[in-house]
Amino acid sequence: MPELLEVKHLSVSFFTHTGEVQAVRDVSFSLKAGEVLALVGESGCGKSVLCKSIMKLLPQTAKIKSGSILVNGADITHYRERDMHKLRGRLFSMVFQDPMTSLNPAMSIGEQIGEAVRVHRPRLSREALRARVLELMALVGIDRPEERMGLYPHHFSGGMRQRAVLAIALAGDPAILFADEPTTALDVTIQAQILDLLRDVQHKLGTATVFVTHDLGVVARVADRVAVMYAGKIVEIGTAEEIFYDPRHPYTWGLLRALPALSKGRDTLYAIPGMPPTLVNPPRGDAFACRNEYALAIDYQEEPPMFQVTDTHYAATWLLDPRAPEVTPPSGGGIHAG
Amino acid sequence: MPDEILLDVQRLTHRYPLTRTMSVKALDNLSFQIIRGEIYGLVGESGSGKSTAARCVMNLYRPQTGKILYKGIDTCYPKAFRANRRMLQASRQLVFQDSASSLNPRMKVCDIIAEPMRLQRITPPRGTLRAEAEFQLKYVGMDPGYLDKYPPELSGGQRQRVAIARALAMEPELLVADEPIASLDVSIQAQIVNLFKHLQAEHGFSFLFIAHDLAMVEFLCDRVGVMYRGRLVEEAPAAQLFARPLHPYTQALLSAIPIPDPRRERARRPLEFHGEELPPESVWIEASPRHFVLKDGRDER
Numbered sequence: 001m002p003e004l005l006e007v008k009h010l011s012v013s014f015f016t017h018t019g020e021v022q023a024v025r026d027v028s029f030s031l032k033a034g035e036v037l038a039l040v041g042e043s044g045c046g047k048s049v050l051c052k053s054i055m056k057l058l059p060q061t062a063k064i065k066s067g068s069i070l071v072n073g074a075d076i077t078h079y080r081e082r083d084m085h086k087l088r089g090r091l092f093s094m095v096f097q098d099p100m101t102s103l104n105p106a107m108s109i110g111e112q113i114g115e116a117v118r119v120h121r122p123r124l125s126r127e128a129l130r131a132r133v134l135e136l137m138a139l140v141g142i143d144r145p146e147e148r149m150g151l152y153p154h155h156f157s158g159g160m161r162q163r164a165v166l167a168i169a170l171a172g173d174p175a176i177l178f179a180d181e182p183t184t185a186l187d188v189t190i191q192a193q194i195l196d197l198l199r200d201v202q203h204k205l206g207t208a209t210v211f212v213t214h215d216l217g218v219v220a221r222v223a224d225r226v227a228v229m230y231a232g233k234i235v236e237i238g239t240a241e242e243i244f245y246d247p248r249h250p251y252t253w254g255l256l257r258a259l260p261a262l263s264k265g266r267d268t269l270y271a272i273p274g275m276p277p278t279l280v281n282p283p284r285g286d287a288f289a290c291r292n293e294y295a296l297a298i299d300y301q302e303e304p305p306m307f308q309v310t311d312t313h314y315a316a317t318w319l320l321d322p323r324a325p326e327v328t329p330p331s332g333g334g335i336h337a338g
Numbered sequence: 339m340p341d342e343i344l345l346d347v348q349r350l351t352h353r354y355p356l357t358r359t360m361s362v363k364a365l366d367n368l369s370f371q372i373i374r375g376e377i378y379g380l381v382g383e384s385g386s387g388k389s390t391a392a393r394c395v396m397n398l399y400r401p402q403t404g405k406i407l408y409k410g411i412d413t414c415y416p417k418a419f420r421a422n423r424r425m426l427q428a429s430r431q432l433v434f435q436d437s438a439s440s441l442n443p444r445m446k447v448c449d450i451i452a453e454p455m456r457l458q459r460i461t462p463p464r465g466t467l468r469a470e471a472e473f474q475l476k477y478v479g480m481d482p483g484y485l486d487k488y489p490p491e492l493s494g495g496q497r498q499r500v501a502i503a504r505a506l507a508m509e510p511e512l513l514v515a516d517e518p519i520a521s522l523d524v525s526i527q528a529q530i531v532n533l534f535k536h537l538q539a540e541h542g543f544s545f546l547f548i549a550h551d552l553a554m555v556e557f558l559c560d561r562v563g564v565m566y567r568g569r570l571v572e573e574a575p576a577a578q579l580f581a582r583p584l585h586p587y588t589q590a591l592l593s594a595i596p597i598p599d600p601r602r603e604r605a606r607r608p609l610e611f612h613g614e615e616l617p618p619e620s621v622w623i624e625a626s627p628r629h630f631v632l633k634d635g636r637d638e639r
Contacts (some may be wrong), residue, residue, distance in 0.1 A: 005564050041524045042524070042525055042526070043494070044493075057427075063450070072627070098463075133638070157385075158384065187383040187384050187550050188383075188550060188551075188552065188565045188591065188594040188595055188596075189383055189590060189591060189594045189608070189611075190383070192594040192608045193595070195596075214523055214524050215524065216524070216598040217595065217596030217597060217598045218462040218596055219598070220596060220597060220598050220599055220600045220603040220604075221596050221603045221604065241600055244598065244599060244600050254525070255524065255525065256598065258524055258525050258527075259524070259553070259598050260528070260531075260551075260553035260554050260556065260557045260595060261553050261595075261598060262598070267535075268532045268535065268536075269528040269531055269532050269557060270528065271525060271526075271528035271529040271532055272525045272528075275493065275495075331609070
């Protein structure tokens, strides 16, 4: 299957008065059509910046330092704003975390979805536009769309707002959808509905999705593949099964062990010690070394390369080096398949 | 010795006025009790009235009807409140959800932590207010180097720790935490929950923990109350509630927690709860010892 999106050795930095913040450091991954890739990591690890840099939605202070972004084989790394404008919404589209701030409070939901449709198809007649808006609202599971298209965002609950945002994102039939923590602001019950909706829509339209989240439970529900990010780098990437049942990176072990569901009956929850490093001056060697109880001497010296585990599973840890000592993952560090 | 009831909430009803004639009933005859030294969890979806309950308990809102007895004092009765104001304000503390907006961005960490002591005119047991702030900061696991920082310079987890340190500086007997971990990362959440557990074991304060993350509630709390539309639909010891939920709403809520296991998670279908309105003639029955559930009164006949 051809790669829809390919990111090669991408590095993105913010130039602020405190210095250069290396938000994304040498990230490579690819996305096939119709696939769901989850980006997991703590806040500040560069998940959102990675998505926004692909869509070129970053502020002026950010710069792509190196690397390339290929979409359908075409290099869009150096596209100007005018060219990007044509791609946004049609090729890729984004759903943000907080639906209240991404909707206009002074416009009705129907108008807002209609606006998104008109941007892509300006010549649409009024009836056709209305039909398309109703179709989109039905697609994202808003019941009785005729009644509801005249309502304003404040009439909607959080889950309904997120559905409306999704309808806007899907207005241009994008090939890739970036969902940046779309369910973080929602309740568990609503979250489950929205996740099912996303999967459903993704099956119907075949949209490839990059799903940014910090909740591994959510990942288990929606993702085909998972990329774990730490301090601006992808430290482990593989299929969902590989990441959950056979994780190789100590950081992934830590994330899985920190889940309360896996600490049942224990006295304390496992917490990864320490804090993520600042990205102004990333530490030498492996950025995770100082929080890593399995760190080897070389972790403080040199950054580990990506070691291949299987055809689809890669991890950046020196533990996979043939010279490394044998380490058994901690209990709870991987979920036993069964 | 029977368990001493520290907080007794009785048939609390709170309405938010919309217009002159319309109002939203946020709390509807809510009753629960917190025993001294226990961690009580209140869960439910947003809009179920959890935060309103917390704010009523802390006297931030005045409920229309009902009583809140704290150590036997009716805190909603102005005269009783005024007579015991100092004790009430010092021994009950609140931690808010969003630490970015609940800490004054223009105050240094040491001033924030020492502020309640200053306001209550308590002589700091460790000499100076600053020494006291330093002690509390160390207590929640932060370096004293942060004393002279301002809240915007801290990360979310650090700010939440400062908010907790501020609440604990008064050595409260009742700590109310309104979704204290919702805005934090998973790994930081684990740190904060461990901190709560550790502090509670050491201080022995009673703890009203409000959350919508059920997995954390199961881990932390002794007893859990499930709220739906301003009413308590089920209440039980945590282990029992999670093992054997009785009310359909609790069952739906529990089934919505994603399991971090791709094969099991994908095969699973969350239950849905369509009981839009709880029937008014519902009755509160004890299904098994200490396990209470709201049953439709009509079923009983």
